Each structure stands twice: as C-alpha cells, then as structure tokens.
Amino acid sequence: MLSRGEQGPPPLLTLEDVGRAFDVSRPWLNRVIEGTPRQLLHAVDGVSFEVRKGETFALVGESGCGKSTIARLIVGLYAPSRGRIEFDGVRISDPETRVATAKLRRRMQMIFQDPYASLNPRWRVRDIVAEPIRVLGLAADQAEITSRVGVLLKQVGLAPEDGDKYPHEFSGGQRQRISIARALSGSPDFLVCDEPTSALDVSVQAQILNLMTELQSRLGLTYLFISHNLAVVSHVADRIGVMYLGRLVEIADAEELFARPKHPYTRMLLDAVPDLEMSGRQRTPVAGEVPNPLSPPTGCAFHPRCPQANERCKTERPNLIWRAEVASACHAVEENRI
Amino acid sequence: MNLRALWGHDVTYSFRRSPVAVGAAMMTVVCIGGALLAPWLAPQNPFDPSALDLNQAFMPPAWVAPAEARYLLGTDDQGRDILSTIMYGARISLGVGVAAVLFALVLGVTLGLLSGYLGGRLDAFIMRVADIQLSFPAILIALLVDGVARVALPADSHGEIAIPVLIFAIGISGWVQYARTVRGSTLVEKNKEYVQAARVIGRSPLAIMLRHVLPNVMGPVLVIGTIHIATAIITEATLSFLGVGVPPTRPSLGTLIRIGNEFLLSGEWWITLFPGIALVTLVLSVNLLGDWLRDALNPRLR
Numbered sequence: 001m002l003s004r005g006e007q008g009p010p011p012l013l014t015l016e017d018v019g020r021a022f023d024v025s026r027p028w029l030n031r032v033i034e035g036t037p038r039q040l041l042h043a044v045d046g047v048s049f050e051v052r053k054g055e056t057f058a059l060v061g062e063s064g065c066g067k068s069t070i071a072r073l074i075v076g077l078y079a080p081s082r083g084r085i086e087f088d089g090v091r092i093s094d095p096e097t098r099v100a101t102a103k104l105r106r107r108m109q110m111i112f113q114d115p116y117a118s119l120n121p122r123w124r125v126r127d128i129v130a131e132p133i134r135v136l137g138l139a140a141d142q143a144e145i146t147s148r149v150g151v152l153l154k155q156v157g158l159a160p161e162d163g164d165k166y167p168h169e170f171s172g173g174q175r176q177r178i179s180i181a182r183a184l185s186g187s188p189d190f191l192v193c194d195e196p197t198s199a200l201d202v203s204v205q206a207q208i209l210n211l212m213t214e215l216q217s218r219l220g221l222t223y224l225f226i227s228h229n230l231a232v233v234s235h236v237a238d239r240i241g242v243m244y245l246g247r248l249v250e251i252a253d254a255e256e257l258f259a260r261p262k263h264p265y266t267r268m269l270l271d272a273v274p275d276l277e278m279s280g281r282q283r284t285p286v287a288g289e290v291p292n293p294l295s296p297p298t299g300c301a302f303h304p305r306c307p308q309a310n311e312r313c314k315t316e317r318p319n320l321i322w323r324a325e326v327a328s329a330c331h332a333v334e335e336n337r338i
Numbered sequence: 339m340n341l342r343a344l345w346g347h348d349v350t351y352s353f354r355r356s357p358v359a360v361g362a363a364m365m366t367v368v369c370i371g372g373a374l375l376a377p378w379l380a381p382q383n384p385f386d387p388s389a390l391d392l393n394q395a396f397m398p399p400a401w402v403a404p405a406e407a408r409y410l411l412g413t414d415d416q417g418r419d420i421l422s423t424i425m426y427g428a429r430i431s432l433g434v435g436v437a438a439v440l441f442a443l444v445l446g447v448t449l450g451l452l453s454g455y456l457g458g459r460l461d462a463f464i465m466r467v468a469d470i471q472l473s474f475p476a477i478l479i480a481l482l483v484d485g486v487a488r489v490a491l492p493a494d495s496h497g498e499i500a501i502p503v504l505i506f507a508i509g510i511s512g513w514v515q516y517a518r519t520v521r522g523s524t525l526v527e528k529n530k531e532y533v534q535a536a537r538v539i540g541r542s543p544l545a546i547m548l549r550h551v552l553p554n555v556m557g558p559v560l561v562i563g564t565i566h567i568a569t570a571i572i573t574e575a576t577l578s579f580l581g582v583g584v585p586p587t588r589p590s591l592g593t594l595i596r597i598g599n600e601f602l603l604s605g606e607w608w609i610t611l612f613p614g615i616a617l618v619t620l621v622l623s624v625n626l627l628g629d630w631l632r633d634a635l636n637p638r639l640r
Contacts, residue, residue, distance in 0.1 A: 075538045102540060110538045118531035122553040132539045179535075186539065 011050035011086075012190055012222050013074065018083035018093070020044040020069055024294070041293055043069040045246040046083070048320065051190075056216065056223040058233040058254070060269070061243035062290055067226045068113075070243075071194040074224065075110045087190070106136055109183035113195040115175035119167040125178055126163030129153065132186035152181040156211060173204035180211065190222045197232055209235055230273050234258055242266050245293055245301040252326040262328040264306045264338065300331065308332040352634040359630035365623035369616075373428035380422035381408060385587070391417045396601075399608050412608040415601065420608060423594055424616045430590040431620070434505055435571035441509030442570075443563050446516025451555070453517065454524025455547050465521070468514045476511040480573055483507035484582050500585045508573050515562055523555035557635050564628035568621045575617055591617045 021040040025031060031038070044066040051057040059067045072078045074085060076092070085093035087108065092101040109132070112118035119128055129149045132138070139145045150160030156177040167175055176196060183191055193212070197205040213236060215221060227233050233240060233254070240257045242250040242265065250263040261267045271284040288305035291297055300318050303309040312331050320329040332338045353359050372379060382389050394417040397409045411420035453464040471479065487503040527533060528551060536546050571591075577583035578592030579599075586593065591613050598610025 072534075077534055077537060106540065108538075110535065112531040112535060114531055118535055120532040120536075120550055120554070131536065131541075135539050135541055182535065 009052045009054060012053045012088060013051040013224070014084075014086040015050070015070070015074075016048050016084045016086075018044060018047050018070070018073060018080050018085060020066075020073055020078055021081045039294060042246050042296070043293070044073065044080075047243075047246075047248050048083075049241050049248060049251055051222060051224055052239075053222055054216075054220060055238040056225050056236050058225040058227060058237035058240045059243055060227055060230060060233050060240060062228060064290060064293065065243045066246040067228075067243055068194050071110065071192045071224065071226050075108055075192050076105055106186055107188050108190040108192060109186055109188040110192045110194065111176070111179050111183050111196045114199050115172050115179055116199070118179050119175055119182075121167055123166075124163065125153075125165055125167065125170075128167070128178060129163065129181045129185050132182065136186050138185075138187065148185065149181075152185050153178075155184065155215070156181045171204075172200050173207060176200060176204075176208050177211065180208075180215070184215070184219070189220065190224070192224045192226075194226045195228070196225075198227065198229060205232065206235075212236065230269060242269070245290065245296055247301065247329065248320055248327075249302065249330065250326070250328040251320070252328075256326060262326055262333050263330045264308050264332065265302050266328075268305075300329075306332075308338055349634050353630070356630055358626055359634075362623040362626035362630065365619060366627055369428060369620045369623065370432060372425050373432050376422070376425035376429050380419070380425045381410075382419040382422040384418040384423045384426055393417065396606055398606075399612075402608075411612045412606075414597065414609045415606075420612050423589065424591070424613055427589055427591045427594050427613060428616060428620060430501075430584055430588055431571050431574055431592070431617070434501060434508070434574045434584070434590065435567050437505045438508035438512070438570045438574070439563055439566045441505060442512035442566065443516055443559065445509065446513035447520050447552075447556075447559060449513065450517035450520030451524055451547050451552060454521035455528055455543065455551060461521070464517065468517055471511075471514050476569075477573055477576055479511040480507040480577060481580075481582065483510055484577065488582075500583075501588070504574065504577065504583055507577075508570050511573070512566055512570065515566075516559055519558050519562060520555050523558065524551055527551045527554050561628060561632040561635060564631055565625060568624040568628065571617070571621055571624070591620075 019042065021042045023038065024041045025038040026034070026036060030036070047066075047070060049057070059070060061067050069078065073080050073093075080093050083093070084091055087101075087104050090101060090104055091097065092104055094101075119125075126146070126149050129152055130145050133145055133148055139148055149163055153160050153162055158174065158177055158181070162170075162174075167178065170178065176199075179196075196212070197208050200208060209232065212223070216223060223236070225233065225236055237254045240250075240252060240254050241248050242257075242263065244265050250257070250261070250266045252262070257266065258270065261270050268284070268286055272286045291301065291304060297304050297314075299315045300306070300309070300313045303313040306313065308330075310331075316331070318329045318331050318334070320327045321334055353363075377383070384390070394406070394409070394413050395415050397406055397413040397417075398404070399412045399420075400407055400410045402412075409419050409421075411424070413419055414423065449464050453461040484503060484507045487499075487507070491499060491503075524547075533546060533550055536550050541550075574583055574590060575592030575595065578590050579596045581596065583592055584590045589597070594613035595610050595617065598606070598608075598613060601609050
C-alpha cells in the first residue's frame with residue numbers, strides 16, 4: 001500500500017504504520033479513588049510515508065495534529081508505540097537495536113522550533129557547535145575542532161569570531177543559524193526541521209529558508225520539514241504530507257497539492273491562505289475546531305467539519321489510497337464524489 | 339566562571355549600589371578574616387595552657403575598672419582572653435557551618451538532579467524521603483544524628499570525630515531544600531530543546547545532567563547555600579549551647595556562650611555577651627549578603 005505508484009529516488013526514511021500513544025491518565029491514587037480508567041492520547045495513529053533521498057518532504061497540519069511527535073519519533077526522542085521506522089533500509093525504531101543503530105542515528109540531526117530554548121544559555125557558541133564533533137569523535141584534536149567550527153559558522157552566515165559569544169548575544173534569526181550549524185557539525189545527511197522558522201520574523205524566515213535551501217543543494221541534504229505555515233511549505237517542499245489529528249490525510253507533490261488539492265481538509269487549508277496577488281478571491285476561513293484528541297470522532301476524524309461527509313464517513317475510517325502520485329484518505333475522493 | 343561572565347557586570351553594579359550589601363560584605367570579610375587569621379592576629383592562644391594565668395581570671399573589659407589594657411574584652415574563668423577565644427571560636431563555627439553547607443549542597447544537588455532528570459520510582463522515593471524529613475525540625479534531626487553517632491561510635495574517639503559528626507548531622511538536616519529546588523529547575527530545563535538537542539546528538543544522560551542541566555540550575559542553589567551558611571552556624575551554636583556540639587577542648591561561639599551563661603548571674607556578663615555579639619554579627623552579615631545575592635540574581639526583581 002505504502003509506495004504504490006511512487007517512483008523516483010530510493011527512500012532514505014520510511015515510516016510504516018507508526019503510532020505513538022501518551023499516557024495522560026491521572027495519578028494512580030486519583031484513578032483508584034475516582035474509579036476512572038487509564039487514558040491514552042494517540043498523538044500519532046498509524047502514519048506511513050517515505051522521504052526520498054535529496055528531497056524536502058513537508059508535514060503540515062494544525063497545532064496538536066502530531067507533526068512534532070513524528071519528528072521526535074524519527075530522531076529517537078520518543079519510542080514508537082507501534083509500527084516501524086526505517087532509515088536507509090535499517091530498522092531504527094526497535095529499543096533492542098538502539099546500540100546497533102547509533103551509528104545510523106548520527107546521520108540524522110534535528111533543528112528545533114524555539115531558537116531561544118534550543119541553545120544552552122551557559123555555553124559559548126563554539127562549544128555548542130562543537131558538541132556533535134566532540135561527542136561523535138569526528139575531530140582528532142582541539143585545533144581541528146576550532147577550524148571546523150569556524151567553517152561551520154561561516155557556512156551559516158556567521159563569523160568564526162562569533163564562537164566566543166554566548167547565545168543571548170544573538171538575535172532569533174542568528175540563533176537559528178547557530179542551531180543549523182550545530183545540526184550540520186555532525187555531518188548528517190538527513191535533517192528533521194521542526195517548525196524552524198515559526199518563531200522568527202517574516203523577513204528573517206525568508207533568510208533562514210534560503211540558507212536551508214542553499215545548504216541542501218550544496219551538501220546534498222534530505223529534509224523532513226515540519227510546519228503549519230503553507231506559505232513557507234510552498235517555498236521549500238518537494239512533496240507534502242497533510243496531517244489531521246494524528247493521521248495523514250493526503251500526500252502529494254507540492255505543485256500538485258497546491259494546484260489540485262484532493263482531501264476536503266487540504267482544500268479547506270488552502271482556501272484559508274491569504275493570497276498576495278490581491279485577486280479579490282473570497283477567503284474561506286477554516287471552519288470548526290480540532291476535536292479533542294482524547295476522544296476523536298468515529299470514522300473519518302474530519303467528518304464533523306467536512307462539507308462532504310455522509311453516513312459512511314461517520315462510521316468507517318478511510319485509508320490512505322494511492323492514485324498515481326497522490327494519496328488521500330477520504331471516502332468522497334475514493335467514490336469520486338468530489 | 340560561566341556564571342560570572344553572564345552576571346558579572348550586573349551583579350557588580352547592583353553590589354555597588356547597595357550600601358547594605360557593601361556593609362554586610364565588609365562585616366563578613368572582617369569576621370572571616372579574624373577567624374582565619376586567628377593564630378596570627380589573636381593576642382593570646384587560648385588553648386595553650388602555658389599562656390593562661392589563673393590570676394587573670396574574670397578580668398572585665400578594658401573600659402571597666404579594674405581592667406587590664408591587654409584584655410580588650412576581658413577574660414573568662416580560666417584567664418583566657420575573650421577576644422582570642424571569640425576569634426578561635428569563630429574559626430570552628432565558620433568551618434563547621436561551611437563544611438556542613440557544602441555537604442548538604444553536594445548531597446542535595448546530586449539527589450535533586452537525579453530525581454528530576456530520571457524521574458519515575460527513584461524520583462518518587464527521593465521526594466517521599468524529603469517529605470518525611472521535612473516534617474521534622476532540622477535541629478531535631480541534627481540532635482538525632484548526633485545522638486546516634488555518640489552511642490554507635492566508641493567513646494574514646496568522641497574527641498576527634500565530634501566535629502565530622504557535627505558536620506554530617508547539620509548537613510544531613512539541610513539537603514532537602516537543595517534537592518527540591520534543583521529537582522524543580524531540572525524538570526523545567528530537561529524539557530527545553532537544548533537538552534533534546536543533546537539527546538539527539540547522542541549524549542549520555544549523565545553527561546546531559548552534568549554538562550547541560552547542572553550549570554543552568556545552580557543559580558538558586560548558590561543563593562540558598564549562602565543563606566544556609568548562616569542557618570548552619572546557628573544550628574551549630576544551638577547544638578554546642580546544648581552541650582552536644584563541638585568538644586569543650588575546641589569551643590565554638592555556641593560553646594563560649596554556654597560557658598559564659600553560667601557566670602551571667604554572678605556579674606561577669608562579658609564572658610557570654612561578646613561571643614553572642616560576634617555570633618549575631620557573623621550570622622547577620624552572611625544573611626544580608628545572601629539576601630542581596632538572591633535579589634541580584636533574580637531577574638524578576640530587577
């Protein structure tokens with residue numbers, strides 16, 4: 001089911017039916033006294049996709065739809081509750097194989113959302129950037145570390161002398177550059193970018209995105225780019241996966257998705273994007289609210305907000321179905337109702 | 339080092355602008371200097387029997403007749419110069435106080451860091467022990483530990499080990515506040531993205547705790563530590579006043595106050611008053627310094 005109809009370069013990262021549930025129960029004593037059962041929050045519920053070598057795969061969706069959880073599952077900050085994650089053909093999601101796959105994990109790094117929290121305030125920038133080099137043993141001596149850090153800082157548009165400073169001496173955009181330099185210093189080929197620009201000013205966002213695109217073509221990087229901002233995604237993504245309440249509802253090439261969105265949720269998101277051409281098109285605001293993920297709707301999770309929903313949508317959960325290069329999880333699309 | 343680089347400028351400025359802080363610092367320096375340099379500064383070695391003269395016992399302070407000028411603050415029942423005993427006593431008091439705080443700090447920070455970062459059963463266990471200990475007054479725990487040690491250890495070794503036992507007793511009664519503070523800050527820090535970044539890089543939990551989390555949770559600990567020194571000195575003085583603290587051969591300020599207390603009603607007030615003033619001065623100045631440090635390091639109060 002997964003890669004039906006897909007062509008192109010081989011996948012670098014494959015997720016198959018990955019799920020992660022969080023235990024959000026009240027403490028044991030409260031549960032016993034109040035007689036309430038354990039409560040699980042399915043942040044990610046059966047997600048399958050692949051990221052091909054050299055591309056930028058973007059995950060979009062509203063807050064709380066599980067985008068960041070997927071990022072943390074991939075880099076190993078969380079262990080998946082079910083499913084498998086493969087990197088370069090090797091399964092990395094098993095706790096038993098953690099040690100064996102440590103070498104593989106070095107090839108992936110992460111860029112975080114908040115540049116004010118992602119750098120240790122007590123460390124000098126050169127130590128922050130050098131940490132992966134030191135931990136992974138990539139340099140022979142201090143002189144080599146210093147020169148590599150200098151090169152990395154230059155690569156992201158900072159001066160080697162900036163290494164002597166502390167993070168608080170930099171602006172948000174500069175901090176994100178430091179964050180990128182740190183991610184690159186372990187010489188990864190895959191970067192997970194968790195909303196790397198959403199904490200930045202719009203003018204700085206463009207600079208960071210350009211930097212990331214430039215680094216991608218220069219170093220042959222593969223990106224998993226997570227964002228809630230469709231404008232940003234249209235700027236960088238080759239392929240896009242749209243998430244809703246822990247599930248993927250649509251996967252398509254970027255151009256295809258923006259030109260001919262299939263899933264009603266994708267259509268709703270795109271209708272809400274303001275257009276700079278001032279075409280006079282009436283914007284349709286996103287209707288309704290995201291349901292409580294603790295008790296998701298039956299059937300298709302989107303049906304309470306969906307204009308196309310019928311009885312089948314309320315009872316039967318749609319699967320992601322590939323048609324040519326586009327996958328969507330929608331009964332209406334499958335039945336050619338829309 | 340990092341701390342100084344980050345806060346140095348602001349802290350120095352705030353220090354200069356605070357007359358209380360400058361005064362407290364000067365008093366502290368005088369107290370600590372007098373204590374540390376006692377063997378060179380004190381007019382007399384009160385623990386050298388050959389220097390003592392029983393004929394000089396109960397001499398009043400220098401400004402009260404029939405005084406001798408060389409005993410500025412008078413002498414006690416054995417002819418010891420009060421000023422000298424205060425300087426030597428402050429040495430013991432400060433030494434025990436600082437050592438007890440260091441012990442409590444290391445123990446508390448270690449347990450708090452483990453508790454906060456690792457969580458789970460270990461966290462629950464450490465915090466319940468802390469809760470239980472907090473339901474007893476610190477002085478009671480110190481008394482208890484001291485009493486157990488006295489019974490458990492051979493009688494002839496009491497003299498040498500009395501001070502280490504005292505340090506342990508005061509230290510163990512004070513670790514909880516460090517552990518709680520550090521645990522709280524660790525819970526905040528460990529969810530910050532720089533810790534996650536270190537985990538993605540592949541750092542071990544121990545390295546993350548020591549190199550990433552610890553430097554970021556030490557600020558409040560230093561403040562608590564400073565104020566705790568004053569509390570520890572008081573606790574030591576209380577124990578010594580009750581006669582369970584330091585051995586009588588090496589009297590601290592608390593011991594001196596207790597000894598003088600016996601002569602208070604017979605008119606020799608200077609034997610207990612001056613050690614008392616010395617204790618209050620020492621504790622007050624350390625406390626004021628700690629208060630200032632707390633305000634200076636607290637970004638919300640500036």
